[in-house]
Amino acid sequence: VKGTPSSYLVLGMLRLGARSGYAIKKATDISMRFFWPTSLAQVYPELSRLEDDGLVTRHDDSHGARTRSAYEVTADGEAALLEWLRSSEEAPSRFRDEGVLRLYFADALPLDEQLQLVRRLRRRIVDSEAELQEILPLGDALAEAGTRFPGIVARFGVDAFAFVQDWLDQLEAELEEGPTPPSAQPPPAAGPPP
Amino acid sequence: VKGTPSSYLVLGMLRLGARSGYAIKKATDISMRFFWPTSLAQVYPELSRLEDDGLVTRHDDSHGARTRSAYEVTADGEAALLEWLRSSEEAPSRFRDEGVLRLYFADALPLDEQLQLVRRLRRRIVDSEAELQEILPLGDALAEAGTRFPGIVARFGVDAFAFVQDWLDQLEAELEEGPTPPSAQPPPAAGPPP
DNA sequence: TGAGCCATGTAAACGGTTACATGATTCC
DNA sequence: GGAATCATGTAACCGTTTACATGGCTCA
Numbered sequence: 193v194k195g196t197p198s199s200y201l202v203l204g205m206l207r208l209g210a211r212s213g214y215a216i217k218k219a220t221d222i223s224m225r226f227f228w229p230t231s232l233a234q235v236y237p238e239l240s241r242l243e244d245d246g247l248v249t250r251h252d253d254s255h256g257a258r259t260r261s262a263y264e265v266t267a268d269g270e271a272a273l274l275e276w277l278r279s280s281e282e283a284p285s286r287f288r289d290e291g292v293l294r295l296y297f298a299d300a301l302p303l304d305e306q307l308q309l310v311r312r313l314r315r316r317i318v319d320s321e322a323e324l325q326e327i328l329p330l331g332d333a334l335a336e337a338g339t340r341f342p343g344i345v346a347r348f349g350v351d352a353f354a355f356v357q358d359w360l361d362q363l364e365a366e367l368e369e370g371p372t373p374p375s376a377q378p379p380p381a382a383g384p385p386p
Numbered sequence: 387v388k389g390t391p392s393s394y395l396v397l398g399m400l401r402l403g404a405r406s407g408y409a410i411k412k413a414t415d416i417s418m419r420f421f422w423p424t425s426l427a428q429v430y431p432e433l434s435r436l437e438d439d440g441l442v443t444r445h446d447d448s449h450g451a452r453t454r455s456a457y458e459v460t461a462d463g464e465a466a467l468l469e470w471l472r473s474s475e476e477a478p479s480r481f482r483d484e485g486v487l488r489l490y491f492a493d494a495l496p497l498d499e500q501l502q503l504v505r506r507l508r509r510r511i512v513d514s515e516a517e518l519q520e521i522l523p524l525g526d527a528l529a530e531a532g533t534r535f536p537g538i539v540a541r542f543g544v545d546a547f548a549f550v551q552d553w554l555d556q557l558e559a560e561l562e563e564g565p566t567p568p569s570a571q572p573p574p575a576a577g578p579p580p
Numbered sequence: 581t582g583a584g585c586c587a588t589g590t591a592a593a594c595g596g597t598t599a600c601a602t603g604a605t606t607c608c
Numbered sequence: 609g610g611a612a613t614c615a616t617g618t619a620a621c622c623g624t625t626t627a628c629a630t631g632g633c634t635c636a
Contacts, residue, residue, distance in 0.1 A: 196595070197484045204491035208580055214615050223580050227486040231597060236617055258604045260615060270494075277488055277495055280506060286482055290391045292421040292542070294471055297398035298535045300464075301471055306535075312474060334580055341492045342580045348486070348553060355549045359542060390623070408587050425625060430589055452632045454587060 193245045193272060200276050201228055202238045203269055206248060208339065211262045213239050223327055223342055226320065226349055239263060247272050291316065303371050307364060314360040321353035387439045387466060394470050395422055396432045397463055400442060402533065405456045407433050417521055417536055420514065420543055433457060441466050485510065497565050501558060508554040515547035 195203075201224070205216040213235045220230050239261075242248040247269035253262035265273070291313045298306050324346060331343025389397075395418070399410040407429045414424050433455075436442040441463035447456035459467070485507045492500050518540060525537025 197487055198595080200491070201487060204487075204494075205580075207491070207494065212615070213617090214613095218614095219580050224487070224490060226481055227483055227490070229480070229482075229596095232616080233598080233618080234596065256604080258615065273491065273494060277491060277503065278499060281484055281488070281510065286423070286480075287420055288423075288480055288482075289421055290475055292539055293391055293395060293398075293418070294475070295542075296418060296421070296535055296539045297394070297401070297467065297471060299533045300398075300401065300467060305472060309471065316475065330580060339493045339580075341490055344557065345486055345490045348489075348557075351553060352546075352549070355546070359545060363538065363542075392623075406587070407589090412586095423624095426588080427590080427626080428624065450632080452587065 193247070193268075195272065195276065197228065198230060198234060199238055199242065200273060201230060202235060202242060203247060203265060203273050206263055207265050207270070207273065208342075211253070211264075212260055213263075223330070223346065226324065227345070242269065303367065307367055310360055310364050310367065314357060314364070317353050317356050317360065321350055321357065324349045324353065387441070387462075389466065389470065391422065392424060392428060393432055393436065394467060395424060396429060396436060397441060397459060397467050400457055401459050401464070401467060402536075405447070405458075406454055407457075408454075417524070417540065420518065421539070436463065497561065501561055504554055504558050504561065508551060508558070511547050511550050511554065515544055515551065518543045518547065 201220065202216055205219050208219070210216045210219050213232065216239075217230065217232050217235050220228070224230075239248065239250070243250050243263075245268075246266060248263045248265055250261050250263050253260045294309060295313065298309055301309065327346050328343070328350065331346040334340075335343045395414065396410055399413050402413070404410045404413045407426065410433075411424065411426050411429050414422070418424075433442065433444070437444050437457075439462075440460060442457045442459055444455050444457050447454045488503060489507065492503055495503065521540050522537070522544065525540040528534075529537045
């Protein structure tokens with residue numbers, strides 16, 4: 193019984209108390225959006241697969257005319273989650289960030305636009321940090337109930353975004369200080385790639 | 387003429403002096419692997435698309451029997467790259483990290499295995515930092531030729547990985563200090579999702 | 581002479597997102 | 609009455625990865 197990280201996201205969210213597919217998606221939007229976003233179109237088929245594999249059980253939980261399925265993690269499911277948590281990660285983290293990609297090629301811009309770019313990247317980070325900050329209380333509440341790691345991850349996100357902010361502030365200052373090139377950077381005549 | 391971030395990766399690498407598809411892939415492996423990895427199966431079709439759109443020109447650069455195509459960025463290509471660099475980023479950065487996902491659900495493990503997980507994540511970061519550290523001199527060399535940002539991005543990577551290391555060190559210390567729960571954490575009886 | 585790098589491509593599979601389709605319940 | 613939320617799914621598309629296929633050149 194294999195599984196992608198998304199399988200374990202669903203499994204783990206069920207274990208933490210989410211019952212429906214909709215609830216899994218909602219919980220993910222709140223707390224894991226930045227590190228492992230998902231969509232309903234992914235959650236529902238994943239739940240079916242997990243059921244087929246015997247890692248979760250489904251029972252009907254309709255209220256009146258509104259249909260709803262309630263899922264529970266089985267013993268096999270719990271075992272699979274633990275095995276995954278214990279396994280050494282092979283898949284290296286894909287950090288893909290378009291902002292960094294832009295930064296890498298920023299020599300093509302004149303200095304003032306380089307600064308604009310850095311500021312734009314910073315603003316994006318500030319916004320994300322603010323969004324994450326809002327969920328810190330939820331983490332604290334969970335921690336008092338004995339579930340510590342959701343809060344830890346939220347703290348990590350806030351601290352990491354703050355770090356990037358500081359770093360970009362420093363970069364901005366450096367760029368303002370020592371404008372080595374006088375203006376826009378023409379493509380380098382030749383020379384081996386970076 | 388639209389374009390994905392990968393289009394601009396190819397365009398940008400050409401502009402920085404890479405000439406063949408192979409060279410673009412090699413340059414990316416060295417300096418952008420952590421932030422925007424790519425594969426040859428992506429580079430070659432992308433070059434064809436860019437040529438069709440008139441953003442690059444291709445001319446034959448075979449040596450004897452070994453075939454090679456050399457590409458150059460056109461004026462349109464340069465303009466497209468600049469437009470992209472100037473545009474406000476809509477696509478939010480996907481930070482997807484399986485390590486953080488694991489951490490989020492680590493309450494399922496007993497304390498000693500939580501610590502093992504944190505140490506494992508840290509080791510992965512140390513390795514990545516070491517790899518990035520090696521390319522810092524390349525960035526410095528480029529900077530002296532007037533191309534500063536590849537070096538800046540390398541420094542960012544090193545600093546960011548160092549930050550995560552320190553953060554995980556602190557987390558490890560915290561977990562060792564105050565083991566709030568005595569042993570493994572059973573699934574919470576009930577309660578709304580996080 | 582063989583390992584390793586240079587060099588180019590195609591095909592299939594995969595994971596994920598977006599769009600589509602439908603309808604109930606709740607709260608203002 | 610209408611907006612927002614709860615709730616479930618499917619179909620099509622897209623970007624990316626992995627595997628496949630081929631061959632020349634270089635250096636130990």
